[in-house]
Amino acid sequence: AQSVTQLDSHVSVSEGTPVLLRCNYSSSYSPSLFWYVQHPNKGLQLLLKYTSAATLVKGINGFEAEFKKSETSFHLTKPSAHMSDAAEYFCAINSGGGADGLTFGKGTHLIIQP
């Protein structure tokens, strides 16, 4: 079985300050982990992915995430928030390497204060 837990349903930061969105995972196998972003009334867009190569993964729009096996975590960070980062963010896992899709967390709503 595999699962991800997003530890915060809402995160609010001021523009220009760092962003931290937390994700813990559970997996019986070596997982692939993903972060997706969803802007209002849009589909999901891949931000970045970890697939057993480098543990620090850089994505689009200045986001990065670090895979920490000892902590079973895959937290998403950005040094400086921008108003355009306001969106819903989803952590997802695929640990079987199979075709049965990704398992998603419940999402974190990121609010950017001016």
Next chain:
Amino acid sequence: DAGITQSPRHKVTETGTPVTLRCHQTENHRYMYWYRQDPGHGLRLIHYSYGVKDTDKGEVSDGYSVSRSKTEDFLLTLESATSSQTSVYFCAISDGRGNTGELFFGEGSRLTVL
């Protein structure tokens, strides 16, 4: 952007009526998926397909059926819609290479069952 088209994008229907959502892809990807998105639940897998006429159930398949008669089309059918099936439905595709599980998403179909 991945060539994924969902139709209809918006639909309002009444309880007990049949509904079919269509996902059309131009990427020739082998794997296709239907997810539903509900507040507080993230995305949950309904059904998926690993080839023409090859489909399997996901986490929340009750009340839904699917068909895939061509590589490019994946249909989701609600035989008798219920209010609990009011949701946003997303189609996703994957080429399955490297077993990383990365998915590409359509823009979503918003279904309201009155």
